[in-house]
Amino acid sequence: MTEQPILSIINLKTHFYLEEQVVKAVDGVSLDVYTGRITAVVGGSGSGKSVMSLSVFNLIDKPGKISGGEIWLNGVNLRNLSEKQLLKIRGQEIAMIFQEPTSSLNPVEKIKTHLFEVIRTHNKGISKQEALSRFREVLARVGLRNADQILESYPFELSGGMCQRVMVAMGLLARAKVLIADEPTSSLDLTTQAAILEELVRLKNEGMAILLITHDLGVVAQMADDVYVMNDGKIVDSGTVYEVFDRPKHEYTKSLLKSIF
Numbered sequence: 001m002t003e004q005p006i007l008s009i010i011n012l013k014t015h016f017y018l019e020e021q022v023v024k025a026v027d028g029v030s031l032d033v034y035t036g037r038i039t040a041v042v043g044g045s046g047s048g049k050s051v052m053s054l055s056v057f058n059l060i061d062k063p064g065k066i067s068g069g070e071i072w073l074n075g076v077n078l079r080n081l082s083e084k085q086l087l088k089i090r091g092q093e094i095a096m097i098f099q100e101p102t103s104s105l106n107p108v109e110k111i112k113t114h115l116f117e118v119i120r121t122h123n124k125g126i127s128k129q130e131a132l133s134r135f136r137e138v139l140a141r142v143g144l145r146n147a148d149q150i151l152e153s154y155p156f157e158l159s160g161g162m163c164q165r166v167m168v169a170m171g172l173l174a175r176a177k178v179l180i181a182d183e184p185t186s187s188l189d190l191t192t193q194a195a196i197l198e199e200l201v202r203l204k205n206e207g208m209a210i211l212l213i214t215h216d217l218g219v220v221a222q223m224a225d226d227v228y229v230m231n232d233g234k235i236v237d238s239g240t241v242y243e244v245f246d247r248p249k250h251e252y253t254k255s256l257l258k259s260i261f
């Protein structure tokens, strides 16, 4: 590929310094994410996928620490930024959706407050009426048609799937270039899973770069362009989805593939 990746992780190390041992949850991971492509990171439970995605946002708490590596977004090494600068990038340039959608939203704020926060960081002078009409537009785009009712709801009043859609809508409002989706469908029923995955493909076709974290090879086969297989904190296989599925190099990938075919 001649194009430059929009997000590039180089030799990332995130370790947990426990009293009795050091857990090398992410141990020298490098990967590239391109605009208009879905890049999947697949691996079993405990392979380090979530710690890796949280590291991009510097959301690692003690006893964990990012102990090495670079995270380049659009030519800027996020590891050199202050917490304040990073906060601006989170949700603005990179949107995120997590496993537990309800817990990703602030439980004491209505959905409209979440959306106002996003739009005001981008568009300080926007009037309330203009903002509300943008909210209706993005909520409709993610399949939430009863916008007025949703805007007045608290996260706990919505289903998991609706909260995931709200998170995607927040990314759209922010005009994020990269979306990191960590097991975005694992807590959802099958119909909602399919709808969210469809939405991710639509966003990719509109030019977003998507990093999809999943343990589900079926989902990878269905929608990823590029795949990284993670095991024990390391990338053990990578390539386009065709390369990895047709010619798995590592025993771990072969065993993962055997488990679904």
Ligand SMILES: Nc1ncnc2c1ncn2[C@@H]1O[C@H](COP(=O)(O)OP(=O)(O)OP(=O)(O)O)[C@@H](O)[C@H]1O
Binding pocket: 016, 023, 024, 025, 043, 044, 045, 046, 047, 048, 049, 050, 051, 052, 062, 063, 064, 215
């Ligand atoms: N706060 C923590 N303290 C100590 N070890 C941790 C902590 N958080 C994660 N780990 C360890 O880091 C490793 C990677 O965990 P991670 O949650 O990234 O796995 P995962 O691939 O996302 O798995 P899953 O799909 O089950 O979420 C695991 O061995 C886990 O025990």
